[in-house]
Amino acid sequence: MLYGYNGKILRVDLSQGVKTVDEPDEAFYRRYIGGRGFISYFLLKELAAGEDALGPKNRLIFAAGPVTGAPIAGSGRNSVGAKSPLTNGYGDAEVGGYWGAEFKHAGYDAIIIEGKSESPVYLWIEDGKVEIKDAKHLWSKTTGECQKLIQEELGDKGVRIAQIGVAGENQVRYSCIVNDLSHAAGRTGMGAVMGAKNLKAIAVRGHQKAVLSDAKAVNSLARWIRDNFKLDKFSAGLSKNGTAGALMGLNRAGGLPTSNFRQGMFDGADKISGEALKSSILVGRRGCYACPIRCKPEVAVGEPYNVDPIYGGPEYETLASLGSNCGIDNLEAIAKGNELCSAYGLDTISTGNSIAFAMECFEQGILTEKDTGGLKLNFGNAQAMVQLVEMIAKREGIGEVLAEGVARAAEVFGRGAENFAMHVKGQELPMHEPRFKQGMGLGYAISPTGADHCHNIHDSFYTRRPFSSRAAQLETLGIFEPLPCQDLSPAKVRMLVYGSQWQHLLNCLVFCYFVQLSPPQIADLIRGITGWDTSLWELMKVGERCVAMTRAFNIREGVTKDNDYLPRRFFVPFTSGPLNGVSIDKGELARAIDTYYAMVGWDKNGVPTLAKLQELGIEWVARV
Numbered sequence: 001m002l003y004g005y006n007g008k009i010l011r012v013d014l015s016q017g018v019k020t021v022d023e024p025d026e027a028f029y030r031r032y033i034g035g036r037g038f039i040s041y042f043l044l045k046e047l048a049a050g051e052d053a054l055g056p057k058n059r060l061i062f063a064a065g066p067v068t069g070a071p072i073a074g075s076g077r078n079s080v081g082a083k084s085p086l087t088n089g090y091g092d093a094e095v096g097g098y099w100g101a102e103f104k105h106a107g108y109d110a111i112i113i114e115g116k117s118e119s120p121v122y123l124w125i126e127d128g129k130v131e132i133k134d135a136k137h138l139w140s141k142t143t144g145e146c147q148k149l150i151q152e153e154l155g156d157k158g159v160r161i162a163q164i165g166v167a168g169e170n171q172v173r174y175s176c177i178v179n180d181l182s183h184a185a186g187r188t189g190m191g192a193v194m195g196a197k198n199l200k201a202i203a204v205r206g207h208q209k210a211v212l213s214d215a216k217a218v219n220s221l222a223r224w225i226r227d228n229f230k231l232d233k234f235s236a237g238l239s240k241n242g243t244a245g246a247l248m249g250l251n252r253a254g255g256l257p258t259s260n261f262r263q264g265m266f267d268g269a270d271k272i273s274g275e276a277l278k279s280s281i282l283v284g285r286r287g288c289y290a291c292p293i294r295c296k297p298e299v300a301v302g303e304p305y306n307v308d309p310i311y312g313g314p315e316y317e318t319l320a321s322l323g324s325n326c327g328i329d330n331l332e333a334i335a336k337g338n339e340l341c342s343a344y345g346l347d348t349i350s351t352g353n354s355i356a357f358a359m360e361c362f363e364q365g366i367l368t369e370k371d372t373g374g375l376k377l378n379f380g381n382a383q384a385m386v387q388l389v390e391m392i393a394k395r396e397g398i399g400e401v402l403a404e405g406v407a408r409a410a411e412v413f414g415r416g417a418e419n420f421a422m423h424v425k426g427q428e429l430p431m432h433e434p435r436f437k438q439g440m441g442l443g444y445a446i447s448p449t450g451a452d453h454c455h456n457i458h459d460s461f462y463t464r465r466p467f468s469s470r471a472a473q474l475e476t477l478g479i480f481e482p483l484p485c486q487d488l489s490p491a492k493v494r495m496l497v498y499g500s501q502w503q504h505l506l507n508c509l510v511f512c513y514f515v516q517l518s519p520p521q522i523a524d525l526i527r528g529i530t531g532w533d534t535s536l537w538e539l540m541k542v543g544e545r546c547v548a549m550t551r552a553f554n555i556r557e558g559v560t561k562d563n564d565y566l567p568r569r570f571f572v573p574f575t576s577g578p579l580n581g582v583s584i585d586k587g588e589l590a591r592a593i594d595t596y597y598a599m600v601g602w603d604k605n606g607v608p609t610l611a612k613l614q615e616l617g618i619e620w621v622a623r624v
């Protein structure tokens with residue numbers, strides 16, 4: 001018996017209107033586990049090289065993992081993946097909330113969607129039954145309107161909905177998939193892939209929980225989290241201030257992206273901090289399925305911005321991307337920008353970067369008011385930021401070009417605009433300054449999805465002993481020597497290799513990385529859920545396998561060593577603040593990239609060797 005899973009993968013061909021079910025064997029589940037493992041497996045096996053990311057042949061895959069829907073904190077998550085229209089390489093994003101658990105309880109471990117419907121549709125999955133339903137009346141609705149209409153139509157307010165907004169309908173290359181209105185599978189443009197298939201939403205309702213092998217062991221770990229999270233500084237901080245609680249510390253350290261990464265300190269930081277948010281617009285906290293930490297904000301704002309609390313509120317990445325990185329210290333305007341991103345289905349990180357990029361182009365004279373339709377796009381112009389979010393989602397005016405992402409927009413603008421486009425492989429940078437966290441910078445360069453902070457390391461957690469509880473996760477993997485943030489030595493590369501493989505594993509499980517279970521506890525959890533006599537060693541191999549598969553996918557798509565880089569700006573020193581004079585050494589980064597390849601068993605061109613694929617038990621990857 002397969003514990004912890006449903007043993008079923010749903011396939012929907014939207015061109016044919018056909019639904020089928022695969023029942024893979026246990027070896028498949030144990031080798032690829034779930035989430036990113038499933039997605040990279042199916043994309044390599046089923047998508048031919050060079051297919052258009054926005055074409056009908058692309059696969060859009062929603063994948064749960066063994067932890068999804070289990071009665072323990074961190075289990076409300078799922079992954080969504082496809083070939084990315086932003087990078088033309090491997091794409092996926094993870095998301096929390098309640099949809100993932102409800103989907104798993106509805107009887108499936110993943111859905112693979114192919115083809116394109118002739119007209120807008122949504123999927124309705126209820127306890128194993130699947131219907132393709134008309135969604136013409138839902139097209140062009142905001143996510144809030146669409147959720148209400150579907151729940152009314154199905155006569156059940158408990159139905160959970162993952163959906164695109166108008167940005168996904170318009171195939172904005174960094175549009176996202178929103179579930180439960182305030183949780184976004186944000187990165188790599190999965191909303192555009194869904195929009196290109198004319199798929200507006202997936203509504204799920206499920207009452208059949210996957211059977212656990214050892215429910216007592218899982219419950220005991222769940223109780224341990226409940227009893228201990230308030231005693232742990234990291235989790236307690238998250239529970240109190242959310243991720244926004246990190247903003248002031250990063251500003252003090254000189255690592256808060258400001259004015260399109262030109263500076264690392266923002267004069268208005270205290271106005272957009274977690275503390276400011278808490279004392280002004282915060283009206284509640286929300287969380288994800290079965291999680292007591294509840295790290296998500298809910299905000300309300302009156303005139304002139306009128307922000308609806310149904311969309312949650314801005315977290316750290318959004319406060320920095322729509323705030324400091326655009327030079328904006330108006331918290332209410334940032335909350336409005338966040339609301340619009342949720343209502344229209346835009347990734348706040350890429351949206352903020354695109355606006356900051358346009359602001360720098362405007363200040364440099366590359367864009368003028370003629371190009372912007374009269375908008376004065378100076379850094380700090382809060383109203384212009386809010387208006388640009390609308391224009392990007394609707395592809396209006398200059399929004400049409402910015403909807404393509406900064407890499408493509410820079411080509412259109414020309415005249416040196418590429419110097420202000422902060423991206424890796426076409427994906428815009430998260431709000432972690434790579435000159436401050438240099439291991440993170442290396443991680444940006446080699447990440448399969450372009451610049452990403454979620455399968456990466458945060459150098460600042462590891463600078464002194466004892467490590468913070470968050471960093472102590474890596475201690476059990478053999479990382480126990482502190483290293484400075486501005487370090488790219490082989491020891492730092494090793495930290496990234498282990499840290500990134502660990503994060504890839506969490507993306508396969510699919511488990512929230514904010515929840516403080518140590519690696520040995522996670523191995524206990526997987527044993528309790530699945531009944532497999534597994535070990536931390538076997539699980540780390542799952543993460544490593546996934547790193548190799550996502551890399552192989554990119555190599556096949558032509559995303560190669562040449563795409564492992566950082567934007568030029570990060571080789572130029574800061575001219576003020578605590579990091580005055582600090583930059584990344586280009587030669588040192590190149591050496592660190594070579595060391596990374598060698599450590600993970602890739603050749604000098606960054607291609608996984610056949611021997612490494614054989615060692616990981618995935619030699620079939622070399623054939624496809």
Ligand code: SF4
Binds near residue numbers: 096287296514
């Ligand atoms: S820690 Fe936060 S993001 Fe993670 S599961 Fe709990 S509420 Fe969700």
